[in-house]
Every structure is written in structure tokens, then in C-alpha cells.
Amino acid sequence: MKQNHYKRNAILAGLSFVGLSGLANAQEEEEIIQLDPYEVKAESEPGDLAMDALQIERLQANDLAELFSNQSTLSVGGGSAVAQKIYVRGFEDTMLNVTIDGAQQIGELYHHQGRLQLEPEFIKTIDLDAGAGAATSGAGALTGSMRVTLKDAFDMLGEERVGAFVKTSYGFNGEDSYKLVGSAYGKLTDSIGLIATYSHAEGEDYADGNGDIVTPTAYNHARGYVKLNGTGATQNWSLAYEALEDTGTYYERPHMIGFNAAYVLSDHEMNRETLTFNHQLDAGDGVLDLNSTLYWTQSDYSNHRNTTGALYGRGEFESLGFDIRNNMISENNGLTFGIDYREDKSDSEQNATPPTFWGTSTQSATVFGIYAQDDWQATEVITLSAGLRYDNYERVSEEGVAAGASNESDGFSPNASVTWQATEDLSFRAGYSRAFRGITIREAFFSALYVHDGDLSPEKADNIEFGFAWEKDGTFLRGTVYTQDIENYIDAEYSGGEVWGYWRNVGTAEVDGYELELGQHYEKGFVSVGVWNADNSFNDEALTDANLGLGTSIGRTWNAKANYFLSDYNVDLGLFARYVESEENAIAADAPDKPSYFVTDLFASWSPVENDALTLSASIKNVFDEFYYDHGTYGYNARVGSYIGFPARGREISLTASYKF
Template identity: 35%
Template sequence: MPPLPLRSLVVLLPLAFNVYAEDIVQLPAVQAIAQTPSQDGTVERAQLKESQARDLHDMFKQDAEISVSGGSNPVAQKVYIRGMEESMLNVSIDGATQNNHLYHHQSTLVIDPALIKRVEIEKGTAAASAGPGALGGAIRVLTLDASDLLSEGQNTGALLSGGLMSNKGWKTGATVYGRFGSVDGLISASHLDLSDYQSGGGIDEINSGSKQRNLLIKLGANISESQRLSLSHQATEDKGTRYLRANMVGFKHPVLPNEAMPQSLLRNTTSLKYDGKDFGPISRIEATLYQSKVEGDRTNKAGEYSSESITTQGLDIGLKSAIGEHLLKYGVNLRKENSQTNQIRDPYQNTGSGKEESTVAGGYVEGLLDFGKVNVSAGLRYDRYDYTDNHNQNFKSNGFSPSAGVSWQVIDSLQLKAGYAKALRGVGLNEVFLLDMIAWANAPKIEAEKASNSEVGFVFTNKGFTLSGNLFQQNIDNFIDVDTCTANPDADCRMNVADVDIKGYELRSEYREGNLRIGLSIAESKSDRDGKPFSDGDQGLGTSYGRSWTTHAAYDIPTYSLQLGWQGRFVEALDYTPVASTTPMTKAGFGVNDLYVNWQPLKKDTLNLRFAVKNVFDQQYYDQATFAYHARLKKVLGHPEAGRDIRIEASYKF
């Protein structure tokens, strides 16, 4: 069970709900304006419910610029935006930054999509207000509040749900929520049980199952009509017997075999947020105090274990001041991170302490200028990093990151956009797993990583039709990885190893007419590291995959409270050079289709029945972001995606 025992909840919620004050007042939504013309987007709760999303693969399936590797085991899945891995992004849950440098063979962004209200995606080097170190963009996960579930005039409610999956799984969930005076709260818990799934054609994927428990607790209080305080706690626990490298199949190796073993991943995220408005010249204040801790454990047949944790604590304060039609945004970001391994193994003569610490302090200012048909933005942030590694070496980095953008409403139906952004990420925590057993040390001098992103784009709208697109070029200088030490050719060091370039484009279209909506997107990214595309061995940086197409269509039949939907994802074949080889090969292209039907038999959002068929034609395929062929081991190392999966789900709101 995720921490925060039930007895604490029983005491906490009645105390909160018994606080009486004036009727609740909802503060207006915060306006978010992107500072670059990238195809930034959102994934809304409605999409996740409609498609019976279960994991990251389902969450981002409609976005052609995003791929998710690792097969159908949630803990093995990693997100890639434009070919860049999630470790290059700023990832947060309810404003709490998530450090995903625990173990490079798994994800740390494991969460039940049923708890999510919205996912905000910022692609490419992010704007100044996105926080420090957003080299490749940002993913912001926002979880549900009581107000998202309460109907008009309702003060208390509950939601029960359950589902079955033909491809070896089931799920249950329960949520209670309420509003009493100025106080509101929510408790939601879910359990997901997955056995070893089958890939296309009925092939069993051994050691791919897991059991997952999720908990979300929310408390909110409106201090006045212009001030709100909210507390959020989200916990996820994932357990299962899987291979040491969860994103790879089993294999034998004289030194580093990929044997199966019990593993667990536990993440706890807590954030306290203050939201206020109208303080003289300050139009809006948002302040978030947070802590996130992620822990991983693995135990092999000999009883030897690896156990690591990262604790991230931070404070973000953002302010906005309206100046006529213009807006000034400014604020500070403070973050401290501690990592440690709970047992140092010594097969490689590890001399480190097993502990590291990093802090970053930054501030930013952005101006958003509205001149009618032309909008101009300009931002600047400054960050200072301080990092002490497991060999007691200290590294300091600092610098400025400017950004600017312009949009021009040429005519009512056409908008043109252009922008440029830079970001700096100082030397920070090494992957914690490597502190367990590897003698690699940081080189004596490491420069900060620096990213820049240039984009041009457009948006065309005409009645129910929308077409948008963009071209981008992104560069990262001083990428930090492990390579042969300059001072000692017989050893490996963590150091600046390469400069990186990514070029690409995306086109996105959608048409809405009455109860019908259909969409088509296409995206392609070309990467370059030292003259070669990203390879599957570039873990911690990214990988390469072919041109991607996504399609979707939905039709509502209001008379019967029925919705029919289809999602498709198609990726073209890609020529590449496998790890440990100089011989080019091809990652096979694929096309996969999903169908869904949603029905409200009572003709209101009380009883919901959902039916979905994932991978309708039982396609046997690998997502191209998944680790492919390894020449020395002579096999494909990654897991294929799940074959056909028929899902049935029912939920009832009281």
C-alpha cells in the first residue's frame, strides 16, 4: 500500500470537511501562453477516459511527435519527444519536479491515467517560465480535483470503476469527494493487476507482468474570494518479477546477464500550492512547495539486492502583472536533490560514497506584449547549479537562457509564428543505479549542457477545419555521458562527450462537423550525434524512429448517448545501424488500429460503459523507440507491444 496510512486519512478528511466558511469560490484558470511556436499540446481527461488509457503508451498515442518505448509493461516505458528521452525534459506532477535519473532501463513516470485531469506538453527547448534545465521540453501532469467530479449543485459524491482486459489484466478503482463550505477534498485509489501479456500472434512475453497501486489525496480551501490553498499527495507502487533491465528481454552474459528478479518502484509526490490574485500591481501569485521521492529495489536469485532513491524538494514562485493589454511574468525556482544507493556492491572496485547532492536556484522574467494582430514575447532566466558527487568533487555552473517569440494574425483564418529559445542545464546528479557498483567517476571539469531551439510555424482555421504545422532545429552542446577519460585512457569517465542536432517538422489537422471529428498528423525528426543518428545505445539522450502518422475519428450519437471512435498509429520503416555493429539494418514499419465504444445507458454522466479493442488486427510489432537489435548478443533486446486486447470497463457516479 502506498504510504499515508488509512487511519491518517480517516482523521484528516473529517477535520478538513468540518471547517465551515463562505461558499466555495473557484479561482479563474491560469492563462498559459507558449513562448515558442512549437506544436505544444494537451492530453485531456476526456481523451484518456474515451480510449481506456492504462499507461504512457495509451496516453500519448495520438501525438505523432511522441513515442513510448518498452513494450506493454508500464514500468519499462519511457517517453521520447522528437527523439529525445524523458531524462532531457522537465517532468512534473502537480507542480512537483520528478527526477528520472534513477535507473536507465525503466521509467519513473508511472501513474494511473484515471487520476489525471490534464497533461500539458511543451516540445523543444522550453520557455524561461518552464523552469531550469528544460533542454528538450516539459511534461506537466495535473491530477483531478473534487471540482472536476462534482456535478452542479452537488456537495458529495463517489465514483466506482472496474475493468477487464483480455490480454491478461484487470483494474479496480474508487474515489470519494466532497465540498463543505470553502473546503473541498478527494481520495482516490486504484489497483491494476497485469499478468505476462501476449504480443501479436499470441506470443507470451515472459516476466512482463506487474501489480500497481495508486493513491491520490487532494485537499483545498478557499481562504477568500481571491486566495486558495491546496494540498496534493500522489503515490504509486509498482511490483513484479521482471528482468534486471526491465526494458529488455532475458539473455545470458558471462558478466552481466539479464536475469529475472523481483523488483519494485515506489514514488511519493506531495505539493502544497497557494494561488492568489489582485495584490496591487501583482495580478496573480502562484507558489508551490513540494517534495517527490522515488525508490527502486531489485533482488537477484543469490539474494543480492540493488536499492536506490532520489529525493527532490523545491519551491516555485510565479507572479504576473497586467500592464494594460500586456503581461509581465516573473518568478524564482529553488530545487534541492539528494540521491543515494542503499548498498554499494564492489565487483568494479567502486570507491564512491553512494551519495550525491545537487541544488539549483534560478529566476526568470517574461514579457508578453499584445499589439492586436501581432503578439511579441521575450524572456530571460538565470540559473546557478551546485553539485557534489559521490567522490566529493564539487561542480558549479551558471548562466542565462534567453527566449523570444512573435505571432502575427495575418488574416482571421491564418496565424504565423516564429521563435527562439535557449536553456542551460548544469552538471547534476548521476544515474543513481551507477553509484551502486560502477567505478566511473566524473571528470575533473564538466561544462554545463546548453540547448537552443529555433522554430517557425502556422495555424490555419476555416469553419470546422484546423491545420497547423511547424519546422524546428534544436541543438544541444556539451551533452554529458560516459566515455574514455582524457587523462586515463584505461578508464571511463562521465564527461562532456558530444554536440547534438535535431531537425524536424510536424503537420496536424482536424475537422469537426456536428457530431463528427476526424484528425490526421504527421511528424518526423532527424537527429545527429557526431555525424550519426541517435542509436538505441544513446540511453539518457534519445533514439531514432521513422516518420510517424496518427489518425483519429469519433462520432457521437446523442439520441442513444453513444460514442464511436477509432485511433490509428502508423510508423514508416527506418534504416539504422544496430548497437555493436557497423552493418545497417531496418527497423520494421508498422500500423496499429484501436476501436472504442462509450455508452451512457442512463443518458447522463452517471453510469458509463466502455468497450475498446486495442491492436484490432493483432499486429506483432515493436515501437521503434524500443531497444532493437544488438549485434554482439545477436538478438532484439526490447519487448514487442501487446497484441489484441479487448477491454471492458464500467464506472458509476453517486
């Protein structure tokens, strides 16, 4: 396999130098306080999502579906772990800016599998801003941004200087699964902490709601990370390295069953490595609050046929980038401004087509941005927000398919909103935003098949939202209505000529939708019920499962959540319920509707010792053993007249034990 690695030693040396500089500065500070360089909202705005470590722990999640499926505006389909894709308001995560400790996760490796690798055990917070939004969301955030922050040693330690955490879980479904987690952490000094965590998970083929074994869905996950961080009176810094390796045997199209004899079982591997340095310098004067991120990330995949060992497809993305921003805060104004830059490389090969069209591709791309976002408290009841970012994109095909073809594009992404605090308890918000995404590297696999001819227009997403939020004495009601269109959407288009096809601007995607949530917080728990719906279309026709990379149609979804803590017994109880209404399937005139389904999950945890060192947990997911195809899963295929995606997992009972030393 051809490699396009950056000089890792140089990167490591550079990060180490900056990290040691921050360490030295932190040690010089006499007053030690712990600051958080990331804003974590106590209550998310209407249409957005904020999750903390406790919420994630309650979910007892092992994959993306278990992490996100019960959240408003989100859907996760695919069945097996490797195939899971996240949909935000019906649009696929290929248009969502995702960062992990500030490191951008770019591109798509292969359209028949999931794009993102996230390990729930490592995560401290998740913040989602749905829809094109603030200038600080990053370049090309057509459908919003998701920011994931990893835990550090101080998150795990109390007054102790060192500690450890071990966890084991076993899932009873189909041919069963298990997971082992080990973590060690400590304070090197009063202000410097180190954590190292490893997670190993294996699962055999699962059973669906009818009790039938769904194959091939087995997986093997080996994942770990190390994070060194320091805190001081004016500075925070962290240096983190994360590595994930996911393997399994699937069909060449991992999100589909073996519906065609031409698709054989293949050994599949997917990896990600991310190295990130974050630094915050806050002088405390409202003028200098400088936040810097430097990162390197690499992701790759490969499929080799079991029958011959021959390559079906492989691809690799590699990115090096930085983001530097400053926050200025006065009595009634907050201004954030900065610059960001990213350099991407891709290397891919596909032998999936007839040999005439086999190909390779090597590409490089850059994106440079400059941005500003301002929040102004104009009056006691009116807050105005406005922002603007400028981005410049360059892309070139260096070798292989379309060698020599290049694109350059630049554009602006403005936004503005107004919030009216009508009463102490009630606020209204209206906003408009545009996101610009220039021509860059899209998908590794298709890049070795479809040709760039240099004639593409950049994509532009316009988003209009109206929302309200009311909260009084623990009771809350939040809602959002929105409309968005994505112009000049770029996709691979089959031509059937001398070349397989071209990258083209193929049309306009649109979505109209709403979200509503009503709930109550209690001293020892909460309860809420919500509903969301997104009507997605492409060129005035409803989205279908065939719109890979863009999105699909999902039925109106109702979510219910409840949690209660029995303090006398140190028992935490939780319930999640989701009802998805049936949805018309426009993939073919005679296609059956996507059926409705109702899924209930129950959770419980018990800490039997006073210091909560030991925790015993249990969950029953899909309590009523519902058989269904998640609407985010590739389901019915018109050509073969049957379902070719994976049905969802049936009832699973999981038992977990963890101990914190």
C-alpha cells in the same frame, strides 16, 4: 538500505500550516467562485500538446504507452509498463522538465527502465511544450516541459455535496489483466473540497501480435492520492499527496529479454511519493496574481536477484523545492516573473559489475533560478514574447564513488518569439530559445559506478522554430518546423582503467524535424490526420537504441484520430490509427532497418441512464494484431545479432464498467 529522508514531519507540519492558513482565508471570502490556477489551452500551439480529462478517459489508458503513443511528436517504447520511456522529438524524457501539480520529477533512477510514474486515472490535464521554450518552463528544460495536473473534488462534483466513483476493467490479451479504481469526494464547505482515490492494477504476461506470450511482463500497481483544495473570490489553494508502488519480476535490465544467462530474474520495485501545496492569490487588479508552489517528492527503485536475493542495484532521489511567481496583466501586456529553488539528494548502490567495481554514492545538489517572461501585443496583428532566466547549480559527491568531488555552474536561458496574425484565421510564429542545464545529479545507478572528477561543462540547448496555425469554421491546419542542438551533452563514459568510467561531456546532439496536422471539429465529434518526423543525431551520427538516456531514431509517423458522439443513444465512439515508416538502423553496419508498422485502436462508451452515472466502455487496441517493435523500444542488438527488447502488445480487448454515485 541507507535512507536520506528529509524531516517529513517538519514538511508535513509546514504544509499543513500554510494549507490551514489558506483554508481560513478562503472561508472568510463571501463571494465563492471557482478558479483554475493552471492555464489549459483550448487548442495547443503547433508542436505542443494539451489533453484534458475527457480526452484521457476516451483513451482508456492503463500505462504511458496507451496515454501518449497516438500523440504527435511523442513516442513511448519499452513493452512492459516498468520499461516504458517517453520520447519527445526523438529525445528521451531525461531532458524533459516534468511536474505533477507543480512538483518537479527529477533525475533518472536506472537507465534500463522508465523514469516516470503516472496514473492516468488521477490526471485532470496534461500540457506539453516541446523544445527549449519559455523562461517559466523551469531550470534545465533542454527538450521542453510537461505539466500534469491532478483532479480535485470540484472536478468530480456537480451540484452534489458528496459523491463516489468506482470503476473496474478487464483486459483480454495473453494471460489477461484487470484494474480496480475507487474514489470518494465531497465538499467540506461550499468552498473546500476533498478527494481520495485508489487504483489497483494487475497484469500477467501479455501476448504479442504473433500470439506468443512475452515474458516477463507481469506487473502489480498500487497507487493512490488525496487532494484537499479550496476556492474563493481571490484565492485558490490545494494540498495533495500522491503515492505509487509498482512491483514485478523482470530481468536485471527490465527493458530487455533474458538474452544472456548472466542476467537473471529479479524482484523489482519502483515507488514515488509526492506532497505538494499550491496557492494562488489574485487581487483581480492586473498587478497581483501570485502563484506559489511548495513540494517534496521521493522516488526509488531496487532490484534483487531471484536466485540468491542479492542486491543488483538500488537508488533513491529526494527533492524539496518551491516556485513563486507573479502575473501582471495590462491591456496589451502580460508579464510573469518569479524565483524557484530545489534541493536534491540521492543515495544509490550497485553490485552489477565485478566486485572490484561495486560501489555506493551519496550526493546532494541545489539549483536556484530567477526568471521573467513577457508577452506584448505590439500592434493589432503582432505579438512579441521574450524571456530570460538565470540558474545557479551546485552538486557535491558526499560519500562513496567520487567522494569530495563537486561542481558549480551558472548560466542564462533567453528566448524570443514573434507571432503575426496575418488574417483573422491565419497566424505565423517564429521563435528562438536557449535552455541551460548545469551539472547536477544525473542517474542514481550510474552514480554508484561512474566517477565525477569536477571537470564538466554545463549543457546548452538552442532551439529555433517556425510555425503556422489556420482555423475557420471548425477546420484547422497547424504546422511546425524546428531545429535544435544540445551542446556539451553529459553521459557516463567507460574507461576500463582503475575506475569503471567517468562522467564526461561527450558531444553534441541535434534534431531537425517537422509536424503537421489537419482536422475538422464538428458539433458532435472531430476527425484529424497528422504527420511528424524527427531526424536525431549525435556527433553527426544517427541516434540508435544504444544511446540510452539521450534518445533514439524513430520513423516518420502518421496519426489519424476520429471521434463521434451519438447523442440519441449516449454513445461515444473513437478511433486512433498510427503508421510508423521504416527507419534505417545505424546501430551496426549489418543491422536490419527498424520495420514499419500500422496500429489501430477502437473505443466505445455508453451511458445508459439519464444522469450518466453508469458508463460501460469497450476498446480493441491493436485491432489487426500487428506484430512490431515500437521504434522507441530497445530492439536489435549488434553484439548478439538479434532483437533483445520486448515486442509490443498484440490485440487486446478491454471491457470497463464505472458508476458515479
